[in-house]
Amino acid sequence: MWGPVPLAPGPPGTETRCPRPGAPAPVPPVPTLAPRSPQPPAGAAPCPGAEQPHWGQAPAGPGPGAQQRGAGNPRAGGGERGRRRPASARRGPIGRAARRSGSPPIRRAARAPPSNSVAAGPAGPAPSRAAEERGGAEGDGRRAPPPGHVRARGSRRAGAPSLIRASQSGAAGGGAEAGGRPMARRGAGAGPVAAAARGRERRGRAGGGGAGPGAAGGGARLPPAMKCVIAGSNVRALGRAVHALSRIGDELYLEPTGSGLSLRAASPSRSAFASFLLAPLFFQLYQPGPPAAPPRCKVHMKTFLGVFRSLPALEKTVERCLLLLRPRASRLVVQLHCKYGITRTHNLAFQECERLQAVFDTQRCASSLCAPARVLAEAVVHFPQTLAEVTLAAGPGGRISLRSYVEDEAELGKAMVTELWLAPDEFQAVAVVPDSRITFCLKEFRGLLTFAEASNLPLTIHYDAPGRPAIFTLEDPLMEAHLVLATLLDPESSSQPPAANGISHAPAPSDDFADDLESYMIAMETSNYGEDLGAPPSPTFPLRTPHPIESTPQEEEEEEEEDGAVPGTPPHKKFRSLFFGSVMASGGPSPAPSQEVLAEDSDGEC
């Protein structure tokens, strides 16, 4: 059974809550604004149509309906502004209106008379005024879009259902985050900025009250939540990392932290998890954003991969890469500065999300191997591309073997079996339990190997009993990478205790409200979460979380990778079948009897 890396965030549809605390606050009208709004409703009026695109982008929880909306919406900016600028224009007014009224923005917007300058679109539900304000404050309208700039359509619309949650989070988060730079600004200064934006839009019509402060705010321009500049060959490394991650899952999780930018992905079945932590040194400039409320987002792997699709081209033409996270605009901006002064800007829509985290601990692994990536890459090349899994085993004399794993006895007569022996002296370090063996997926491993080989780094494999995750690590002063792969609970080898590692989706820390949300999520997410639930959720998660505690939201913040709880989704089909096969097998010497496989056993002996 594939256990270990179970879970990550629920499927997209389920993700209702808006993790990011301050973001969507439909609620709070800012008091300060009221006085300031010189041209209020009027201003508000123009925008209804315009905003929508905006809303979509607003960080509010992703609503189901959101996407379509975004797509359908013509993005019209204020007439004068030109299309690029629209953000501020759109947002400003609405935010205003909403603020003032204090009533749900949605209604407001709908009522507002359409302005000529703005293309009228269907008014969307406004998830949060706050979000809009922020957007306005950010003043992205002012940003001159570079030529060739690609605009991704906002995918995140707040759907009705998500609204509630979003609002909660917004309200709670607002308070919590007050200390954070942008947030603080938002609360206090949003009004003025928005006003300024509006003023600009109107060209000189700005109200006296608003103009001054607004201008000031605009000038200051809120910093993006994250800003990184990557130079030269590191861009390629980033590209390769993205390629490696793209083998894992369909979504890429980005999280700027104090220790570096973390890029993560998990497979839909939660059987694989990978994280790349790019240290601040990796960057020419690294500004992770407010430490109190690190922005977390996920983007579609495909869109992100599209930016780095061609590695050779990346190498040839790109001199610098700029990554900006603009939560207010709901945009992850990737700018590639190429030769001859060409700049490619990709504005990617992102979703806020909880933290994606796998629970694993290399220290607990009984065996480890370290070899130059090249050795392993040359070894793996002998296996057919179509082969799904390999078994790694420690043989006599310290030799390590890799062997194709054939699922089914019936297949044995048909499938080619490849086996390869590596002498211990090809490794840099070998510390393995004699006769130990694990079976894992080759595809993800190949992805990491490609990365490691290109970076010329040694790869360390940590593994334990079958059924427990195997962890592949790369370390370098500039970056570290972890790949956690489920291993097959092998019938042949006596059953083992369930794996200790898994992926957990940690909620955003720091929000007070997180608790309820968390519990809600957990409840939804299921049964396998944990120790407490005796009920076996799905057979697919053999893993148990090592530390029961970890599941509590509060703590998550602290642990990097170590803790986590695992809610999970059933593995996709293939895995499942494997899994069943293995389930039948075992009973074993392990402290935890085989049945645990079915349910996660939380108190880990491990």
Place this chain on the structure above:
Amino acid sequence: MRFRAKIVDLACLNNFSRVVNTIARLAKTCTLRLTAGKLYFILCDKVANGGVSMWCELCQGNFFDEFQMEGVAADHNEIYLELTPENLSRALKTAQSAKAVKIKLTNKHCPCLKVSVELPSLSSSSRIVTHDIPVKVIPRRLWNDFREPRVPDFDVSIYLPALKTMKSVVERMKNLSHSIVIEANLNGEMNLKIETDLVSVTTHFKNLGNPPWASEDGCQSSAQDRDLESMAEARIDIKKLQQLLAGQQVNPTKALCNIVSKRIVHFILLHEDVSLQYFIPALA
């Protein structure tokens, strides 16, 4: 029944893997016939395959440094195995820099052709990769199904133009039609034609030459008194032809084709140490 062989020479190894590659492109499964002096890859014409058959023959001496085999019986010193050439081709693909490749017939869990590749490594000992390719041993009573096909009593026999040229022509034609007409005469002319409702395309080749067939077996009897200019033609599946042409990684020293009007096209590709015959039946 026993079989073991070893290739040490790199050139031989590359050659052998090229042959296997070609076979892998032509047939999903085929029969490997081993005799003391030769190896044969055989595909016989089952209707399910579209009636295509193939006969590829190589001298073991040209490839193997060691070659030992022991058939079922002394008087039938042969082995017939059914295998997936793709597997063999894959196993050899990563053996390009091998120090040695051994091929052995084993019967562990099931009958397998075990390919062991000894690769150079960074360490003192070399790295060994083994591939167990499952095979089916074909019982003696079925051997008769795998006889060498007779050269048909063709109407026209003609040398083929450079296969690359032919390949690029056929590949383009393939986009337009499912079938292609091959016609040739004894005057060294060959045409490749497609005809659809919308378009007809013909490529003419000239001065190709006609191989002299000794009349020993009388197989060219019908060609004997044929008008030099009159074309013999057969309409065949264009995909099959394209497959054959695409599978050729080296231009053969001689390539010719025999056409039996409206019945079958027989290709013969001769390399120094390999000969490949390929039969494509005509479409109705």
